Amino acid sequence: MTAEQPKQEKRIDPQSLEVPEVLPILPLHGFVFFPGMGFPLQVSSESSRQLIDEALLGDRMIGLLPHSGEDSSSQEDVDTDDLYQVGVVGYIHKMTKSEEGVYQVLVSGTKKFRVLEYVQREPFLKARVEEIPMEVREDKKIEALLLGIRNQFQKLVKMAPLPQEIGMTVSALTNPFHIAYLITSQLNLKISEEQEILEIEDLEELLLRVARELSDRIETVEMSNKLQESIKKDMDERQREFYLRQQLQAIRKELGEGEDDKVEIRELRERVEKKGLTEEAREAVEKELERLERIPPSSPEYTVSRNYIDWILELPWTESSKDTIDLDKAEKDLEHDHYGLAKIKKRILEFLAVRKLKPDIHGPILCFVGPPGVGKTSLGQSIARTMNRKFVRVALGGVRDEAEIRGHRRTYIGALPGRIIQSLKKAGTNNPVFLLDEIDKLGNDFRGDPSSALLEVLDPEQNSTFTDHYLDIEFDLSKVMFIATANVLDAIPGPLRDRMEVVDLSGYTDHEKTIIARRHLLPRQLEEHALDEDDLDITDEALRVIIRSYTREAGVRNLERQIAAICRGWLPELPGVKVEKPW
Incomplete structure (x- = not known):
């Protein structure tokens, strides 16, 4: 008699399962679940354990909804107003129970759904839902977008760095939605931003949004890498500079040099003694001189301290000019x-x-x-x-x-x-x-x-x-x-x-402008244009016409510009203007 062959377990494809009309809802705290992802969940609250137990006895399907409230640490007493309306149908593959009573549940995301209404609140949430279709269409633009985000993600994997397995997985996937969601999960976005991406229904719009977020992430990583390289280079240069300074000090000591620094400090102290300073300024300079003696001359701090002392010594603390008011x-x-x-x-x-x-x-x-x-x-x-x-x-x-x-x-x-x-x-x-x-x-x-x-x-x-x-x-x-x-x-x-x-100062009258032009402006412009008084003959009547017709202002700047123009050869049709051109 032959032994009975063991019965082979029937394998189920979660993606092929129909979304039930009513789903038990498991709130997610601190992250967003995406279709095509597999993830182990820890379930510790009593109501959530009851939800898992009931799902295991049924079709193993649960609704995963992210929590939108700021306080998302507790799984008890969840307010439905704090839950997003769009989530992912999760299929429970395996469940293990620890000695402390915590469930370790392996769940994979299958399809997206939208909550229509909640039909049960105790002992756990149940909601009437509808499936959100993820329609895949093939055209050149979709292919181009997929190629672009795949290549950009491979670049990010090398820069970040991310595990090589993630890059290989993205290359192997064929479903555009799953590719977009896997890349999104690696971009360190806020929960609200990940939820926005999950709620996008159109494939082209989804790929465009992921491409934009991916580009921003690459730019951030590039900037971070440049900063790290700059910091490392700066540290290396400082270490090298410190080592060379120590060598320089040892060489100076062996050669008996370094007296120039002492001479400089001594000269500064002599300037302090001769300079009339206030008591506060003198105390500040003395304190800075003591600090300067302890700083190596090659240090940047030495220059900063020396400049500060020079500023104090060059200011007129007590120097005054004597007033002679006549x-x-x-x-x-x-x-x-x-x-x-x-x-x-x-x-x-x-x-x-x-x-x-x-x-x-x-x-x-x-x-x-x-x-x-x-x-x-x-x-x-x-x-x-x-x-x-x-x-x-x-x-x-x-x-x-x-x-x-x-x-x-x-x-x-x-x-x-x-x-x-x-x-x-x-x-x-x-x-x-x-x-x-x-x-x-x-x-x-x-x-x-x-x-x-x-x-x-x-x-x-x-x-x-x-x-x-x-x-x-x-x-x-x-x-x-x-x-x-x-x-x-x-x-x-x-x-x-x-x-x-x-x-x-309200301004000048035409009469005052005429006299100012005669006394000040005309002589100055003649000198600036290398002309003599005989070279330009202009009457008061002509000046008044220029003032009234060509310069309407409170001051005399434009008037001086017009006189300068006349000196250069501008001949307005004015009575009383006669210019001899020496050139």
Whole structure:
């Protein structure tokens, strides 16, 4: 009698199974399941174990729906509103149970479905569903997209790096949906982005989206690899630099060299002794010199520290120019430099008279407001010349960075003091006439508001302790005479405008422009064009016609341009114009 042959188990293709009308729903926490994927799931909650037990007794098919809520750590008490509506039908191949009662379930994704309504909530979810077809069509565009994402994914496998088996699997697959979903699972996308891809029904749209995400991932990996290579190269260079420095120090010690560094430190200390510094500045320099002695000269830190010391030693902490205010001379200078503007000149003379009576007074900060070309900047120069002070002009037009005023901190590479400190170094005295030109053109953006930084500068009660970010030491600006200019008053922020006394320059009349042209503009243009007075003869009547017909402005800049054009040979049809061309 022969032994009975063992009964062979019937193999089932999960892809060929029909999607039932009602599916038990297993919520997924932290990931999205795709059709064509096989994955082991750990099931620990009581309700989910009951779901698996019932599925094993039936058709082994369950619905896998991702959880969309932020708190997705718990499998108990899942709110159906937090579950996506599109999921994957999973087929249970195998289930094992651990000693702790946790189910290890091997599931493969078969088809997509959409939840229509939930028909059961206890002890686990059940829902009425409909299948979402995954229609595969063949055309040239689909073939091209598949070829492109396959090649791009092979490139990503080499760069990332990903397991070679993943690349081989993508090459072996024939179903375009399964290829797209497998690649998506390897792109480290957010759950919401993976769910969006799962919900795309059209094959061409799906492949285009995967190609775009794949391209973005490759770009990110390329950038990351470049950064890693740069960091590694930088570390190698630093190690080599450290080794060479140690060798250089040993060689210098053997040769008895290195005295130059000591000489340099000694010279810096002598400069500190001769320089008039405030107590705070002296302490900062002494501390930095002690640090400088411990830094190797070849180190980048040495240069940073040395530049900081040089900046402190070159600033005019105690150097001042002596004021010589002669009101008669000031009045003559203003009359010589500027015709008209009687009200403005009177206010300037009053300003200087008070300064003469009380030199240490914290007087008002004048702000000349008027249209372009009326002489705002030249008025500041006249005041500086009258008081025998250095004149410094800082153009603020287009300044948007607060660091332009207050400087950068020394922790930044290439840091420098702000424009206030730089201009004082250029002036060489701590009491120049400081012209803040075009103060109404200040801007602001993500780097800060420079107009706010000027609030301390222009406040006589605060600017005696002005602190630049680079120096990190208080500098006394109370002796500086600040003058501002602007074209439009409304563009100046209210708190900044409140700190200044506004002086309006409305512009010139035609009569004043004629005299200005005769006294100042015409002689200057004749000199610039190498002409004599005999070469150009122009009457006052001609000047008035030019002013009225060719230059309609409050200032005189365009008038000067027209005079320059006449000097170059432009002959308008004007009465009283006669030019002898020397060429």
